[in-house]
């Protein structure tokens with residue numbers, strides 16, 4: 001999908017140069033906007049330091065000639081100027097470093113903001129499940145952290161080298177115009193060689209991005225607290241470190257290949273440069289012997305030809321870095337151009353309270369045009385203020401349907417109406433504000449217990465009363481208040497608590513406790529019109545599950561509820577139970593009606609009931625602890 005936009009190799013040289021120039025201009029503009037003062041000072045100091053070597057060489061020449069001429073009066077001034085030039089050279093280096101650091105620090109803050117803005121403006125999930133977009137994003141992240149600094153640094157360094165080069169070239173021209181022209185001409189292929197080297201590096205980086213991401217992924221498995229347990233149980237350490245090694249080897253091999261090609265292409269340039277320097281030196285020595293050049297002329301000539309070689313090297317090298325950085329920076333620059341994955345209305349309607357119903361009309365959905373249909377014409381009405389339960393065997397598309405209701409994706413065909421208005425007419429954020437949901441794969445944040453709940457209504461994150469109320473409704477308040485630092489305890493073993501000195505260390509919750517925290521997070525939105533609970537109780541014991549259902553009944557205050565669960569016994573109170581099968585609504589009715597129909601629901605019910613042994617379940621005496629029933 002993104003392959004055409006992002007991944008494909010661009011083989012058109014002029015287009016690539018144009019792209020690099022646009023990115024370089026964007027990076028410089030960004031640096032300028034971030035800290036105009038530091039950038040101006042940095043450029044000024046760098047240009048001054050580019051002029052100093054030529055000035056020093058001319059002063060040395062003047063000094064040497066003065067020494068060979070008895071009675072030269074100005075020698076003291078020349079010596080003092082030479083000392084001043086040396087002092088200037090010494091001072092400009094750390095000053096330029098400091099100013100570059102200042103520009104970079106301001107730039108980093110700005111770039112991070114822009115990067116997150118670029119990502120956050122994408123309302124749906126589609127891009128985040130697209131590998132080529134993820135490659136691009138990773139490249140943009142990498143470029144965002146290093147490219148602007150490299151670009152600004154190398155562009156300034158190029159200007160500095162160009163100033164130095166110009167100074168020395170003028171000096172050589174004055175002494176021997178032919179040699180000046182030859183030296184200048186030789187600089188051009190060296191520059192081109194270095195630009196090609198920069199492009200190769202940028203392309204190699206892009207082509208191996210997928211390998212780099214995999215290497216990081218395998219590496220993180222070996223260190224992530226969530227995975228180390230299974231890795232040890234199954235003895236997978238070597239397996240994953242080998243895989244990480246293989247990916248890294250691919251990257252390293254590509255890098256080596258690129259550098260070998262670059263070196264091969266650069267060697268003739270270097271040899272040619274030395275040959276010109278040697279020829280010039282022979283000529284200068286001969287000319288001095290014949291009295292055509294003074295000793296001072298020879299010294300300035302040697303300094304200038306060496307300086308030109310150095311300047312060309314610096315110019316080409318920095319141009320190469322700038323070119324490479326500008327190509328990778330393209331990934332960052334164009335992040336803002338990625339089309340949003342959900343069409344947004346030009347003038348979104350305000351989302352009204354859900355007074356009537358939420359209706360799915362002939363909803364078809366597949367994740368990509370190539371993948372199979374998940375939903376095949378779902379017609380479903382969720383009447384406002386009622387509780388609907390959704391059941392179905394694994395993989396029938398229940399969670400997918402939830403994602404459509406939250407507008408993480410749009411239906412491929414058909415529509416979803418909120419009080420009769422297509423939800424595509426609303427801004428996704430505004431719609432989501434009216435929805436509270438606990439996803440099956442809810443998130444566990446390495447934050448404090450209070451924050452983990454308060455995130456459900458981030459504008460009320462600090463309202464301890466509301467957080468405690470939500471935790472109580474989810475039946476997790478007693479546990480959280482017993483934590484070392486209560487709701488301020490970090491729910492993490494990865495990060496220690498920040499802030500107050502001597503704050504308690506992080507603590508961990510059990511799976512079921514985490515699930516209650518996720519439910520509490522949804523309960524922070526007790527004023528939501530729509531409450532969706534996708535498997536809210538899979539990790540809970542029967543009593544806890546009953547508690548949550550009781551709270552839900554109490555808290556929902558007229559909200560429309562959609563509950564997905566494989567534990568059919570918990571769904572008996574629902575106003576309607578809908579069975580999803582083959583991507584459509586297969587059955588629908590109350591618990592009793594569905595049992596009477598003796599269809600799929602009745603079959604699953606009997607299957608599950610057979611797994612119970614009367615009297616074992618404290619929370620539901622009629623149906624004790626269930627054993628897993630196939631498919632449900």
Ligand SMILES: Nc1ncnc2c1ncn2[C@@H]1O[C@H](COP(=O)(O)OP(=O)(O)OP(=O)(O)O)[C@@H](O)[C@H]1O
Nearest residue numbers: 129367374392393394395396397398399400401440
């Ligand atoms: N992001 C995705 N990209 C591609 N396919 C997906 C994606 N998410 C889910 N699927 C596929 O969609 C199908 C339905 O998945 P979904 O999670 O909606 O099922 P479910 O009914 O909720 O299952 P379960 O009862 O196991 O939770 C599955 O076959 C799954 O492979």
